[in-house]
Amino acid sequence: MQKQSNVSYKVYATLLDAWQDYLNTPQIYDKYWDFSNEPPYTLEEFWVKQHASLIDKVNRVPFTSEAASKGTAFNAVIDTLITGQLDEKVRMSRVLGENGERLAIQAELDGFTFQFPYELCREFALYYKGAIPQVRVSAILHTMYGDVEVYGFIDELMPLSVHDIKTTASYSASKFKHHSQHLVYPYCLIQNGSDIQTFEYNVAEIDKYGRWQTYTETYVFDPDRDIPILRERCEGLIEFLLQNSQHITDRRIFGGENPDGYVGVPVDISKLINK
Numbered sequence: 001m002q003k004q005s006n007v008s009y010k011v012y013a014t015l016l017d018a019w020q021d022y023l024n025t026p027q028i029y030d031k032y033w034d035f036s037n038e039p040p041y042t043l044e045e046f047w048v049k050q051h052a053s054l055i056d057k058v059n060r061v062p063f064t065s066e067a068a069s070k071g072t073a074f075n076a077v078i079d080t081l082i083t084g085q086l087d088e089k090v091r092m093s094r095v096l097g098e099n100g101e102r103l104a105i106q107a108e109l110d111g112f113t114f115q116f117p118y119e120l121c122r123e124f125a126l127y128y129k130g131a132i133p134q135v136r137v138s139a140i141l142h143t144m145y146g147d148v149e150v151y152g153f154i155d156e157l158m159p160l161s162v163h164d165i166k167t168t169a170s171y172s173a174s175k176f177k178h179h180s181q182h183l184v185y186p187y188c189l190i191q192n193g194s195d196i197q198t199f200e201y202n203v204a205e206i207d208k209y210g211r212w213q214t215y216t217e218t219y220v221f222d223p224d225r226d227i228p229i230l231r232e233r234c235e236g237l238i239e240f241l242l243q244n245s246q247h248i249t250d251r252r253i254f255g256g257e258n259p260d261g262y263v264g265v266p267v268d269i270s271k272l273i274n275k
Helices: 013-023 025-033 043-058 066-083 118-127 181-191 223-243
Strands: 007-012 091-096 102-109 112-117 132-143 146-157 161-168 198-206 212-220
Touching: 007 013, 007 223, 013 025, 013 043, 013 146, 013 181, 013 223, 025 043, 066 091, 066 102, 066 112, 066 118, 066 132, 066 146, 066 161, 102 118, 112 118, 112 198, 118 198, 118 212, 132 181, 132 223, 146 181, 146 223, 161 181, 181 198, 181 223
Parallel strands: 007 146, 161 198
Antiparallel strands: 091 102, 102 112, 132 146, 146 161, 198 212
């Protein structure tokens, strides 16, 4: 078991993903608007929006996203099939055909209603037979800015592998290569005495017609290669936090606590212009 230390920062895995998205702002802009004659933003304006979005993520500003809610709902359906325990936040029901056959599982969350094909749900649930869902892991990472607690929730933990469930409307090869979950979760497990190095992103691609495909991205954690990458990402994010400390209102990322009743408030974009 890794010894605890004086933690300077607490960073969760998907926040590091948001940091990578911020760094990739020009590439994201080119992907969506490079060939547009009338893009909704200039690249400079998009940088400001990305900057504000990352600060809001750090401050845990509440938001509703259909894509995020869909992923959460699908995870809840799979966990329910594995454990037999309903998720209180997600209302689920069966969608039956004329002859009583199971066509889909309907899930309602955050005002959205999703229908996931039953065979897709069954395939995922059978794949994870014996898994432990929603396992919180954390460990200390030493950086030039002090000790950082990196942490997150593993969707499905198997005896020899870690799994993260993804939903998407369109999948391309190595889509999650630059995400940080396949760095953070194995690192945490190894630091706490569980030598599990194999990580899978299990992807459900579901189009608007309900047609689906499944894909798997597999990564094997290599400490010599991956710990320096994880450290570099954490240090880059910390530098961003220090440069924008006047906008950071959620103190948990600095290892602190918030006052009772704290709710993150979106940053004023005008304060970021010409910063």
